Amino acid sequence: MTDLRTPPLSDGDLFSERARQYAQEKPLQRIHVLEAGCGWGTGLDLGDHERHVTGVDMESPELRAYTCERPDLDTWYLGDLRTAPMPPRAFDIVHASYLIERVPHAELVLDRFVAALKPGGLLLVHLRDRNTAFAFLDRTLPRWLRTGGRSRPRPVRAPRAGRAGGRGGRGPRGAHARVPSPGDERVAGPEAGAGARARTLADPAPEARPAARPVPVVRTSPPPAVYGKVASRAGMRWYCVMRGLVISEEYTSRQAIDALGAGTGVAELLCRLVSALTRGRLTADHSEITLVIRKPENRFARVI
Secondary structure, three states: OOOOEOOOOOHHHHHHHHHHHHHHOOOOOOEEEEEEOOOOOOOOOOOOOOEEEEEEEOOOHHHHHHHHHOOOOOEEEEOOOOOOOOOOOOEEEEEEEOOHHHOOOHHHHHHHHHHHEEEEEEEEEEEEOOOEHHHHHHHHOOHHHHHOOOOOOOOOOOOOOOOOOOOOOOOOOHHHHOOOOOOOOOOOOOOOOHHHOOOOOOOOOHHHOOOOOOOOOOOOOOOOOOOOOOOOHHHHHHHHHHHOOEEEEEEEEOHHHHHHHOOOOHHHHHHHHHHHHOOOOOEOOOOEEEEEEEOOOOOOOOOO
């Protein structure tokens, strides 16, 4: 198990860099990515490498509205992640940012992700640690006080062909081209074929269009969390040992504390107070953890 370190760069840059390194090892293959938690944040930047991106998340009006606006998703599904259709050993990379701590039955959901991951694939996880002073405040303080009354902005639409700065010959991509009704969720794994995509008539052929890059989004506060037992540093370490997964990198960060305080220092003071009252059981040194997890090619590789 790796030592805990402070990341030299943001988790988004770290995950994109690891994803590109993985893609470089498979130059002739299309990379299949599962965006777990597609209703929040941005996707991975794989550069010009060919990819197929499938998004999954829970069902809510806010998450649905955000997902419909994402230009990097080929297919997506919103609903109960325990029953989401994810083919086994179908994805090269599973990217789960701010998801594990906000879903019920997180361990069962993680089992679905691991089963859908190819041997040798990457599980990129960023979550708020439940065993921290910040998580205690996040569970006890009112929602309006934690967010400061800020609303979550809509993602910026990707420029269309013909507009200034747009990519030539590129039209709307994926399920964001329309807003489906709640009973019309469509999802497909990487093996579902072209029939699972929601293309428009103006969408060019896959080989004729350049690769899409995630659209930058201004982040405020992540969706509310439930903080299951596995949503912690100790919980994730235990899970990886029990499932034979290898944690290749592990970092801590204070993004949530900084966002909660909004430069006032009040959040820092509250976290230090909670940490002192609990005699250090709930740490104030970090609020989130970032994990780069690899699924071994051989099931006995972890033991060896």
